[in-house]
Amino acid sequence: MSSLSQKVRNYLRERLPDSAFRVWIAPLRFEERASFLRVIFPNAFSREWVEENYRDILTEALQELAPERKIEWVVEEEQGPPVQMALPYEPTRVLGRKLSPRFTFEEFVVGDCNRLAYRVCRRVLEDPRGQIIYLTAESGLGKSHLSQALGHALLQEKENLRVCYLTARDFTTRLIQALKGGQMENFKEGLWRSCDVLMLDEVHRIPPREFTQGELALALDHLYEEEKVVVFTALRRPHELSHLDASLRSRLAAGMIVRINPPDYETRKNIIRRKAQRQGQRLPEEVVEFLARRLRGDIRRIESAVVGLIARASLLREPVSLTLARELVAEIAPPQDPDRVELIIQTVCRAFHVDPEELYSRSRKKRVSEPRQVAMFFLRKFTSQSLTAIGERFQRDHATVVYALHAVERKLASSDRFRYRLEYLEKELKECLHLEEDFQGGKEGPAEAPQRALARG
Numbered sequence: 001m002s003s004l005s006q007k008v009r010n011y012l013r014e015r016l017p018d019s020a021f022r023v024w025i026a027p028l029r030f031e032e033r034a035s036f037l038r039v040i041f042p043n044a045f046s047r048e049w050v051e052e053n054y055r056d057i058l059t060e061a062l063q064e065l066a067p068e069r070k071i072e073w074v075v076e077e078e079q080g081p082p083v084q085m086a087l088p089y090e091p092t093r094v095l096g097r098k099l100s101p102r103f104t105f106e107e108f109v110v111g112d113c114n115r116l117a118y119r120v121c122r123r124v125l126e127d128p129r130g131q132i133i134y135l136t137a138e139s140g141l142g143k144s145h146l147s148q149a150l151g152h153a154l155l156q157e158k159e160n161l162r163v164c165y166l167t168a169r170d171f172t173t174r175l176i177q178a179l180k181g182g183q184m185e186n187f188k189e190g191l192w193r194s195c196d197v198l199m200l201d202e203v204h205r206i207p208p209r210e211f212t213q214g215e216l217a218l219a220l221d222h223l224y225e226e227e228k229v230v231v232f233t234a235l236r237r238p239h240e241l242s243h244l245d246a247s248l249r250s251r252l253a254a255g256m257i258v259r260i261n262p263p264d265y266e267t268r269k270n271i272i273r274r275k276a277q278r279q280g281q282r283l284p285e286e287v288v289e290f291l292a293r294r295l296r297g298d299i300r301r302i303e304s305a306v307v308g309l310i311a312r313a314s315l316l317r318e319p320v321s322l323t324l325a326r327e328l329v330a331e332i333a334p335p336q337d338p339d340r341v342e343l344i345i346q347t348v349c350r351a352f353h354v355d356p357e358e359l360y361s362r363s364r365k366k367r368v369s370e371p372r373q374v375a376m377f378f379l380r381k382f383t384s385q386s387l388t389a390i391g392e393r394f395q396r397d398h399a400t401v402v403y404a405l406h407a408v409e410r411k412l413a414s415s416d417r418f419r420y421r422l423e424y425l426e427k428e429l430k431e432c433l434h435l436e437e438d439f440q441g442g443k444e445g446p447a448e449a450p451q452r453a454l455a456r457g
Helices: 004-015 018-025 044-065 115-124 143-157 168-180 184-193 210-225 246-252 265-278 285-294 299-316 322-332 340-352 356-360 366-382 387-393 398-414 416-432 436-440 446-455
Strands: 029-032 036-041 070-075 094-096 132-136 163-167 197-201 229-234 256-259
Touching: 004 018, 004 029, 004 036, 004 044, 018 044, 018 299, 036 044, 044 070, 044 299, 094 184, 115 132, 115 143, 115 256, 132 143, 143 163, 143 197, 143 229, 163 168, 168 184, 168 197, 168 210, 184 210, 210 229, 210 246, 265 285, 265 299, 285 299, 285 322, 299 322, 340 356, 340 366, 340 416, 356 366, 366 387, 366 398, 366 416, 387 398, 398 416
Parallel strands: 036 070, 094 163, 132 229, 132 256, 163 197, 197 229
Antiparallel strands: 029 036
16 A cells, blocks of 8 residues: 555646656655654755745645645754854944845846946945935845945944834834834934934835824934935835825935836846856856846846756756756746737836826826827837727827827937937837847837838838
């Protein structure tokens, strides 16, 4: 009679792709106990991956084969005693949250998408007095990394300087606790009067409470008056945080607002190489290029894929190859690309900081009409839709689309800033639409497209 362990293996083998079973399930060991089945993993990453991706099917197998037993997860490799990383500064100089030792300038991969933000933060080291920075980006693009890197650098270079690092949620929680405990003066003294640098993460999460926003505004007034360093991070720019009071939005916008864009193709390749190097691996260039083409956006997701690929190769005792990379991407990436039209519209909206609903509206405000015209321009260039079909998507007629294409053409000819912006946006779109080869091959850019687009009628 087969053991429970063998029955579980067979159950999973029948229901999982062969490649997934070979990589993630076959290396596991099972130990049967009276009340539970122990699943033993070769390393911590293997456990994390299986728990995230296959926990449900393992639980389902056990419920069907031995419903009275539970699952216990164990990592086989022995862990040594934890090692405290040595910091080049006194930890008590950091108030609030601890800074991540991984988030330094040396570990930050610089590219076209984030070079300005990087330079702005490095410049603070030259003369910190009164520097106010507002970093905005989507989740996972490095804004917290960059703000903490600045904190580390200031602590190392400026003796006796004190840093207060909080999320918006931390600030709110501590404020409420101080209010309930009658400790407001201690709160103010400890968190902003005695610090030289305030780093406030996720300011878009500040609640719509008048008292909370008022206290934050008072804190910022004091810090600005004393010429302290203040660094904000958020998903949106200050004027887009409509739930905040106008006076607080004004204070948040008092310094330099810098956007970090999703990593471009070359930056993604450098991120992949750096992460592999940190894992003690040098990936074949064809693997690096494949991953950079297929994995976009969130840097954490890209780095996780690199670690997963190396772990997969180690478990199979195979070298990292394009075949293994394809298997990994097939498991973690969406089965197919999103609709091209929607992808273009979403990318344009993200670049111009507007919502798709605004593009579809009747608004004629410049902040809406300009990205609408740009969206029409790229839809005409990168899709086979007719002028009429494009107009219908935006509740406009054929003539309005023609006008939009001419308007984009005029702006490209008259404004270097507009042309550079569209060139960067076109590069991003070509990557998203798997057209890197066209871009790198030197084919037509934004300035050459309008006449061809109109010629298609």
